[in-house]
Amino acid sequence: MKWCALLLAALAAILIACGEDKNEADIRDTIEGFYQAINSDPPKAYTYLAQKCKDEINFIEFATGLTFFEGFLGESELEVRNLEILDREDDEIEAAFDVVLISDGEEIPLSEEFGDEGPTPFVKENGRWRLANCAGFGAPGDAEALPTPANGINARLIVARAAEADSNPLLPGDHVDLPAIYGGPYSNTAKHVRRAVAYEADGNSNPPAGGPHWGSGPCPADPARAPDFCAPVPWGIYRLPWQAESLVHNMEHAGVVLWYNTDDQAIIDELESLILERLNAGQLLVMTPYPEMEAEHIALTGWSRIDKFPIEEYSRERVEQFIDVHERRFNPEDF
Numbered sequence: 001m002k003w004c005a006l007l008l009a010a011l012a013a014i015l016i017a018c019g020e021d022k023n024e025a026d027i028r029d030t031i032e033g034f035y036q037a038i039n040s041d042p043p044k045a046y047t048y049l050a051q052k053c054k055d056e057i058n059f060i061e062f063a064t065g066l067t068f069f070e071g072f073l074g075e076s077e078l079e080v081r082n083l084e085i086l087d088r089e090d091d092e093i094e095a096a097f098d099v100v101l102i103s104d105g106e107e108i109p110l111s112e113e114f115g116d117e118g119p120t121p122f123v124k125e126n127g128r129w130r131l132a133n134c135a136g137f138g139a140p141g142d143a144e145a146l147p148t149p150a151n152g153i154n155a156r157l158i159v160a161r162a163a164e165a166d167s168n169p170l171l172p173g174d175h176v177d178l179p180a181i182y183g184g185p186y187s188n189t190a191k192h193v194r195r196a197v198a199y200e201a202d203g204n205s206n207p208p209a210g211g212p213h214w215g216s217g218p219c220p221a222d223p224a225r226a227p228d229f230c231a232p233v234p235w236g237i238y239r240l241p242w243q244a245e246s247l248v249h250n251m252e253h254a255g256v257v258l259w260y261n262t263d264d265q266a267i268i269d270e271l272e273s274l275i276l277e278r279l280n281a282g283q284l285l286v287m288t289p290y291p292e293m294e295a296e297h298i299a300l301t302g303w304s305r306i307d308k309f310p311i312e313e314y315s316r317e318r319v320e321q322f323i324d325v326h327e328r329r330f331n332p333e334d335f
Contacts, residue, residue, distance in 0.1 A: 023085060023088065023093065023129075024083060024085055026128075026129050027083065027085065027093065027095055027097075027122060027129050028080050028083055029129075030048060030122065030128070030129045030130065030131065031080050031083075031097060031099065031131075032078065032080055033048060034048040034131060035078055035099055036078060041162075041166065041168065042059075042062065042159065042162065043059070043159070043162055043163045043166050043171075043329060044166065044168055044170070044171065045062075046059055046062055046329065047171065047324075047325050048130055048131055049062070049130060049131055049134070050122075050123045050125060050130040050131060050132040051125060051130075051324065052123075052132060052134070053131065053132065053133075053134040054328075056134050057134060058328065058331070058334070059159060059163075059328060059329060059331055077101070077102045078099065078100075078101055078102075079099070079100045079101075079102060080097055080098070080099055080100075081097065081098045081099075081100055082096065082097055082098045083095060083096070083097040084096045084097070086119050087119070091123055091124035091125075092121065092122070092123050092124075092132075093121070093122045093123075093124075093129065094119040094120065094121050094122075095119060095120055095122060096119050096120070097120070120132075120133045121133055125324065126317055126320055126321045126324060127317065156331075156332055156333075156334060157186070157187075157332060159331075160186055160330055160331065160332035161185040161186050163303070163304070163329050163330040163331075164178060164179070164184070164185060164186050164189065164210070164303060164304045164330060165179065165185060165304075166304075171305065171325060171326075172300075172305070172307055172318075172321050172322040172325050172326065173300065173301075173302075173305040173306050173307035173322055173326070174205075174305070174306055174307065175304060175305060176204060176205050176208075176209040176210065176304050176305065176306060177304075178204075178209070178210045178211060178303075178304050180203075181202055181203045181204055181211065182202070182211055182212065186332060187332070189210060189211060189212075190210065190211070190212070190213065190252050191212045191213075192212070192213065192214065192215035192216075193212045193213070193214065193245075194214070194216065194228075194229045196245065197211065197212050197213065197244070197245050197248075199211060199244060205301070205306045205308070206292065206293050207244055207247075207257070207259045207290055207292070207293055207299050207301060207306070207308075208244055208248055208301070209251070209301045209302070209303065209304055209305055209306040210248060210251055210252070210301075210303045210304050211248060212245075212248075213231055213245045213246070213248035213249045213252070214229040214230060214231040214243070214245040214246050214248075214249060215229075215231050215232075215249055216228070216229040216230055216231070217230055217231075218230065218231070218232060218233075218234070219231060219232065219233040219234065219242075219246055220234075221234050221236070222240075223238060223240040223241065223242050224240060226242070226243075226246070229245075230246060231245065231246040231247075231248075231249035231250075232246065232247075232249040232250040232252075232253055232255075233246050233247060233249075233250060233286060235250070235255065235279060235284055235285060235286060236279065236285075236286065236287075237272050237275055237276060237279070237286075237287045237288075238286070238287065238288045238289070239289065240288075240289070241288055241289045241290055241291060242286075242288050244290075244292070247259075247286060247288065250284070250286050251301060251302055251303045251330070252303060252330075252332070252333075253284065253333060253335050254284050254303075254327065254328040254329075254330060254331035254333070254335040255284035255285060255286060255302070255327065255335075256283075256284070256285050256286075256300060256301065256302045256322065256323050256326055256327045257285075257286045257287075257288070257300070257301050257302075258271065258275060258285065258286070258287040258288070258298070258299070258300055258319070259288060259289075259290035259293065259298070259299040259300075259301070260287070260288075260289055260290065260297070260298045260299075261289065261290055261291055261292075261293050261294065261295055261296065261297050261298075262295070262296050262297070262298070262311050264296070264311055267298075267311055267314060270316070271287060271298070271319070272287065274316060274319060274320070275287045278323060283323065283327050284327055284328065284335060285323065285327065293308070294310075296310055296311050297309065297310055297311065298310075298311060298314055298319075300319060300322040300323070300326075302322070302326030302327065302329060302330060303326075303329075303330035304330065305322075305326055307322050
């Protein structure tokens, strides 16, 4: 029996070591992905931040604060060195590491450029390790006070256009190329019209992920009392459908829309509970029935992104991941 106990102890040690190796590899991937993204893709880099950082630093502040870094990597190599997990408690980790840029034989310590001092905290959200150290990111002050480039395009518009054009397959949902459909980039993709819009015939998704929309004035809280061409609709949960032309305006205002076409009350109840929880936390969301899409389907849309799936493929994690990434990701008017 003694050899059996020793074997079990050895097996437990191996499993623990494998778990630690997996955590270390995942943390390394997060660090590398983040530093590579801040070089050329601020919208993607923003997805590597923990929710608490997003609550403190909005996307425009984050992207503007990285302006000095854009394009800095060039053809150089990035290395994460001396990675060590110092502490682990449930879904929280503290790690020490160095990030080094190697360019023409010269080594530049990038982590020092961002003021990293001591261990860096990470949290696991929706199955992915994210940076939970917000220090050193974000531009001070209001985005309205940011300098306007010589071409007259303000920083917020630059970030919005980058988010609209980002076709990165690692982001949740499918990319809808709105500039290719409507001429663009934004704000040409978001014209106000006083007519029905044939989104699917235009080449847009069903339901739409942006495009021309109504905007004659805010809608009331009751869809049955909505005047013609009103938009946006109040953030919230609805049992009656809204017109797509009204809801697209909500996406332009940084929101995510959850559309459903199902009679499965258990699914509807779970979705309403999830969305209510997020609304109470201050997120910009609309949940509405949408009989114009395929039966027994759910769709999530943010500006230029859609994730549509049959209800048997529904999971809470799938919905939360889309909201976490795309709510306020496209935010030209700073909501």
